[in-house]
Amino acid sequence: MADQVFTSGQILTAAQMTALQANSGLVYIKTQTIGSAVSTVNVTSAFSATFDAYKIVVTGGTPSANGNMRLVLGASVTGYYAARNGITWSTGLRSDGVDNNAAIWAAVGTAQTNGLAAEITIINPGLAKYTTIAGAYNNDTASVVYSGTHQVATAYTDFTLSPSSGTWTGGTVIVYGYRLS
Amino acid sequence: MIKPNIQIDDAVREMTDDEYNALLASGWTETASDDLAG
Numbered sequence: 715m716a717d718q719v720f721t722s723g724q725i726l727t728a729a730q731m732t733a734l735q736a737n738s739g740l741v742y743i744k745t746q747t748i749g750s751a752v753s754t755v756n757v758t759s760a761f762s763a764t765f766d767a768y769k770i771v772v773t774g775g776t777p778s779a780n781g782n783m784r785l786v787l788g789a790s791v792t793g794y795y796a797a798r799n800g801i802t803w804s805t806g807l808r809s810d811g812v813d814n815n816a817a818i819w820a821a822v823g824t825a826q827t828n829g830l831a832a833e834i835t836i837i838n839p840g841l842a843k844y845t846t847i848a849g850a851y852n853n854d855t856a857s858v859v860y861s862g863t864h865q866v867a868t869a870y871t872d873f874t875l876s877p878s879s880g881t882w883t884g885g886t887v888i889v890y891g892y893r894l895s
Numbered sequence: 896m897i898k899p900n901i902q903i904d905d906a907v908r909e910m911t912d913d914e915y916n917a918l919l920a921s922g923w924t925e926t927a928s929d930d931l932a933g
Binding site: 746747748749750751752753754755756757758779780781782784800802809811817818820853855856858876877878879880881 | 899900901902903904905907910914918921922923924925926927928930931
């Protein structure tokens with residue numbers, strides 16, 4: 715519905731607040747604080763049939779080593795496809811990577827010793843359909859864009875993030891759903 | 896060596912041998928990787 719107009723000092727009704735909530739685009743689902751010296755972080759109850767699409771944002775923390783952030787859905791260890799195109803800033807040279815029916819999405823964000831960073835859009839993980847994923851990240855020297863799919867038509871409720879190298883201490887994983895209506 | 900930890904929601908514990916072997920099989924390395932795009 716159209717945006718509501720409020721006036722200073724106005725007492726808002728339940729109906730107005732309900733409409734305001736219904737108009738929000740992203741719906742907060744959960745936050746997971748990352749523990750100490752972990753190499754896998756399983757986030758449960760993140761996906762459901764309530765939403766088709768989600769945003770996962772990962773920030774902060776102190777990785778022990780530079781590397782990439784990886785992701786799997788539930789306990790699935792097959793059917794991951796993706797292409798990543800990276801360009802190093804100083805040289806303009808490309809560094810690409812693919813997952814071809816892999817056991818994991820090998821890079822969906824970055825883990826640098828100065829912190830974690832990921833902004834992941836993921837579609838259909840909570841539905842018994844193929845899941846698609848897309849995003850972008852950069853390490854300390856280059857930028858990467860990627861998209862991919864998980865070609866297993868299963869609904870998942872949880873996902874697991876892990877570093878390609880080392881461990882993570884601290885940081886935050888936040889999951890939002892895209893409201894359907 | 897001390898195995899890294901596994902976290903499930905807020906519970907953090909050291910990996911079992913099987914979990915650690917699975918982590919190694921996934922391509923995980925203890926030291927830094929400069930593989931930009933995986």
